Amino acid sequence: xLRVLTLVAALLAGLPAGATDRLTLILDWFVNPDHATLLVAxxxxxxxxxxxxxxxxxxxxxxxxxxxxAAGKADLAISYQPQLHIxxxxxxxxxRIATLVSTxxxxxxxxxxxxxxxxxxxxxxxxxxxxxxxxxxLLAALLAKAGLxxxxxxxxxxxxxxxxxxxxxxxxxxIGAFRNFELNQLDIEKRPGRAFYVEEEGVPAxxxxxxxxxxxxxxxxxxxxxxxxxxxxxxxxxxxxxxSWTLFIKGRKELDDELNRRAFRDTxxxxxxxxAALDNRRxxxxxxxxxxxxxxxxxRPVADYxxxxx
Amino acid sequence: MAEPASQAASAPQxxxxxxTGLGLAxxxxxxxxxxxxxxxxxxxxxxxxxxxxGKSSLLRLIAGLGASGAVGQVSxxxxxxxxxxxxxxxxxxxxxxxxxxxxxxxxxxRLRGQPIDAERALAMLRAVGLAEVAGLWPAxxxxxxxxxxxxxxxxxxxxxxxxxxxxxxxxxALTRTMVQDLAGRLLGGRTVLLVTxxxxxxxxxxHTVLVLAGNPARLGPPLRPPGPPPRPPxxxxxxxxxxxxxxxxGQAPAP
Amino acid sequence: MIAAARVAVIxxxxxxxxxxxxxxxxxxxxxxxxxxxxxxxxxxxxPLLLGHAGVTLLEIVLGLLLGTLLGALAALAMVRRAVLRxxxxxxxxxxxxxxxxxxxxxLVLWLGYxxxxxxxxxxxxxxFPVTASFYxxxxxxxxxxxxxxxxxxxxxxxxxWAELRHIRLPAAxxxxxxxxxxxxxxxxxxxxxxxxxxxxxxxxxxxxxANARLQIDLMFAALLxxxxxxxxxxxxxxxxxxxxxxWQAEQALP
Numbered sequence: 001x002l003r004v005l006t007l008v009a010a011l012l013a014g015l016p017a018g019a020t021d022r023l024t025l026i027l028d029w030f031v032n033p034d035h036a037t038l039l040v041a042x043x044x045x046x047x048x049x050x051x052x053x054x055x056x057x058x059x060x061x062x063x064x065x066x067x068x069x070a071a072g073k074a075d076l077a078i079s080y081q082p083q084l085h086i087x088x089x090x091x092x093x094x095x096r097i098a099t100l101v102s103t104x105x106x107x108x109x110x111x112x113x114x115x116x117x118x119x120x121x122x123x124x125x126x127x128x129x130x131x132x133x134x135x136x137x138l139l140a141a142l143l144a145k146a147g148l149x150x151x152x153x154x155x156x157x158x159x160x161x162x163x164x165x166x167x168x169x170x171x172x173x174x175i176g177a178f179r180n181f182e183l184n185q186l187d188i189e190k191r192p193g194r195a196f197y198v199e200e201e202g203v204p205a206x207x208x209x210x211x212x213x214x215x216x217x218x219x220x221x222x223x224x225x226x227x228x229x230x231x232x233x234x235x236x237x238x239x240x241x242x243x244s245w246t247l248f249i250k251g252r253k254e255l256d257d258e259l260n261r262r263a264f265r266d267t268x269x270x271x272x273x274x275x276a277a278l279d280n281r282r283x284x285x286x287x288x289x290x291x292x293x294x295x296x297x298x299x300r301p302v303a304d305y306x307x308x309x310x
Numbered sequence: 311m312a313e314p315a316s317q318a319a320s321a322p323q324x325x326x327x328x329x330t331g332l333g334l335a336x337x338x339x340x341x342x343x344x345x346x347x348x349x350x351x352x353x354x355x356x357x358x359x360x361x362x363x364g365k366s367s368l369l370r371l372i373a374g375l376g377a378s379g380a381v382g383q384v385s386x387x388x389x390x391x392x393x394x395x396x397x398x399x400x401x402x403x404x405x406x407x408x409x410x411x412x413x414x415x416x417x418x419x420r421l422r423g424q425p426i427d428a429e430r431a432l433a434m435l436r437a438v439g440l441a442e443v444a445g446l447w448p449a450x451x452x453x454x455x456x457x458x459x460x461x462x463x464x465x466x467x468x469x470x471x472x473x474x475x476x477x478x479x480x481x482x483a484l485t486r487t488m489v490q491d492l493a494g495r496l497l498g499g500r501t502v503l504l505v506t507x508x509x510x511x512x513x514x515x516x517h518t519v520l521v522l523a524g525n526p527a528r529l530g531p532p533l534r535p536p537g538p539p540p541r542p543p544x545x546x547x548x549x550x551x552x553x554x555x556x557x558x559x560g561q562a563p564a565p
Numbered sequence: 566m567i568a569a570a571r572v573a574v575i576x577x578x579x580x581x582x583x584x585x586x587x588x589x590x591x592x593x594x595x596x597x598x599x600x601x602x603x604x605x606x607x608x609x610x611x612p613l614l615l616g617h618a619g620v621t622l623l624e625i626v627l628g629l630l631l632g633t634l635l636g637a638l639a640a641l642a643m644v645r646r647a648v649l650r651x652x653x654x655x656x657x658x659x660x661x662x663x664x665x666x667x668x669x670x671x672l673v674l675w676l677g678y679x680x681x682x683x684x685x686x687x688x689x690x691x692x693f694p695v696t697a698s699f700y701x702x703x704x705x706x707x708x709x710x711x712x713x714x715x716x717x718x719x720x721x722x723x724x725x726w727a728e729l730r731h732i733r734l735p736a737a738x739x740x741x742x743x744x745x746x747x748x749x750x751x752x753x754x755x756x757x758x759x760x761x762x763x764x765x766x767x768x769x770x771x772x773x774x775a776n777a778r779l780q781i782d783l784m785f786a787a788l789l790x791x792x793x794x795x796x797x798x799x800x801x802x803x804x805x806x807x808x809x810x811x812w813q814a815e816q817a818l819p
């Protein structure tokens with residue numbers, strides 16, 4: 001028996017290199033329902049069918065993945081469209097090649113039984129945030145809509161502890177909360193929240209989660225195959241949500257809890273159905289918004305940092 | 311060095327001290343058992359013995375420092391309790407490095423919360439010849455100077471009973487002689503127990519010399535060398551006594 | 566003056582080594598910027614850096630003061646009462662064993678996002694070094710001194726107190742000094758971790774912010790400034806400790 005196994009192992013090891021190409025993709029955070037498309041594609045063998053062995057890696061620091069791809073240490077990374085604009089403005093050679101979640105997820109969240117009923121109530125209040133780089137820009141747009149200035153509120157960095165900060169009353173509102181997560185978290189704690197969606201309050205629409213690659217390596221044929229396999233995953237997800245959930249928690253028992261279940265359900269409608277597709281005008285509009293908020297110095301042509309792969 | 315003879319002469323005679331039932335056990339073995347000794351009031355008694363015989367433990371017992379495995383009863387000749395009437399001096403100077411010499415000499419008053427009598431302390435330092443270094447750290451002093459400072463501290467305590475555990479053994483021969491003379495003169499009038507392993511020192515300084523030797527250790531009959539201490543080495547009769555001491559210590563065959 | 570020259574040489578050497586590292590490994594500016602980029606960024610944003618540095622410095626100093634006070638009191642308490650020793654010692658060791666990262670979010674939730682939680686973090690981090698070294702020093706007093714003190718205070722009521730105040734305590738000051746030196750070196754860590762977990766000012770906060778905005782030059786400039794503060798603080802504490810223990814100067818190494 002052992003001899004058969006060793007033979008099989010030797011055969012597999014000796015397979016020609018082109019049969020399965022290895023691709024490293026660094027996620028933006030620990031595995032969570034936002035990554036459903038990728039996990040479904042992997043579990044259903046769509047990547048393998050495209051001749052790809054995709055390794056999904058969770059980073060220690062969410063700021064690392066784009067840097068590693070830019071430095072050539074990883075093939076792909078999950079990033080955020082707003083951060084991509086900033087990164088490219090700082091000279092990182094990154095390009096967006098696919099969209100994972102094509103709506104914004106970022107929102108301003110308050111407790112439903114709290115003092116904030118409308119954006120105007122934020123005057124003189126404390127707002128918690130996670131340092132992501134562009135919270136102030138989002139907030140400035142939201143406040144402007146309510147006729148307020150940034151100096152009318154106090155920003156406090158609560159570093160990812162958004163819900164606890166809100167629940168403990170240390171802050172009156174949090175920005176940078178993902179509507180599919182924090183709202184469910186608050187619900188589970190029996191203190192429901194209310195969200196103000198940034199794209200409804202003066203911020204141009206953008207893709208919350210995208211796939212970025214090194215701008216110098218776009219001729220790599222593996223990339224288009226990857227995006228096509230991703231599309232198959234997105235289709236499966238929208239057609240068979242229940243089976244998709246089973247695939248999501250397969251071999252990852254720790255993800256099978258109430259919060260993830262609810263977040264999965266709420267994220268389903270937001271996954272990009274056509275991951276490769278790019279709306280140039282949309283990206284241009286968001287870049288102009290960031291420039292106006294002083295977050296980037298120059299508005300570059302979209303083709304410099306976002307492409308639809310051939 | 312200034313003479314302190316007047317000070318010694320004016321000190322009132324200290325009472326005698328009696329210790330009975332003295333025993334020391336170590337590692338299950340009895341080092342000595344049921345010993346008794348008496349210190350004559352106002353005199354220096356030298357306790358002589360080889361290393362390991364337990365003389366330090368005996369001294370610590372009398373000092374109230376509680377040696378482990380040691381038992382005994384100690385009482386003063388005037389019937390008053392012994393507590394608080396004993397001054398102690400060790401072979402190490404035990405000068406506190408964070409106090410200057412004057413501060414060390416007045417340590418007792420400092421510890422007891424009494425007002426510091428700097429005048430008297432300086433007088434003590436003058437008596438031992440250290441008045442010029444009163445403001446220095448102990449680390450700046452030589453070994454001999456440090457032990458002299460310790461002597462000044464002991465005298466400053468002005469206690470009737472003075473217990474000294476080989477106080478000069480760490481000094482070199484020349485310094486030792488000088489400090490022995492000093493101590494011999496300044497300790498006048500007090501009841502002193504001086505533990506030593508040097509027969510010459512015992513003969514030089516002691517009104518009485520007791521020998522603790524043997525296995526199990528025994529105290530032999532007390533020797534009374536002639537003449538008042540400190541005795542010059544040429545004093546007649548000392549050589550003969552020296553041989554007796556050696557014999558008692560088990561170093562020389564009986565004549 | 567020789568000391569200043571020595572510091573300049575060390576600094577110069579480190580900068581050269583850094584530049585060499587960047588050059589040899591061809592590291593991109595968003596992973597490890599060169600010293601020139603960092604120094605330039607630091608110079609351009611100096612007011613911003615100094616403002617945040619002031620906040621962090623305040624957190625560290627307050628943490629050092631409070632931590633030293635609590636640590637010294639804990640050590641004295643353990644020496645005076647055996648029962649406290651038995652119950653307090655495991656807690657002290659625990660304070661060191663638990664990584665501050667784990668406790669930081671809890672502290673921030675309790676004490677808020679202002680100065681208090683950062684000071685608490687710094688206190689936590691230095692509590693063990695200060696307590697343990699002072700406690701050790703108080704325990705290991707030269708027996709001869711204690712014997713001497715016993716004979717001098719026999720029969721008085723203030724015996725144990727006098728022994729503690731006049732013998733054990735001064736004798737333990739060198740040990741406390743060692744603990745304080747360690748504390749000065751690690752207190753900045755506590756303050757910065759506290760800032761990372763929740764704050765709106767300070768060098769740690771600035772580093773987070775700069776990193777998120779991909780302003781790596783600024784992040785390293787903040788890091789460099791933090792390093793300078795830590796080094797300066799260490800030497801300041803070292804000098805103070807030497808003044809605390811003036812008699813030890815006599816026993817300097819040749």
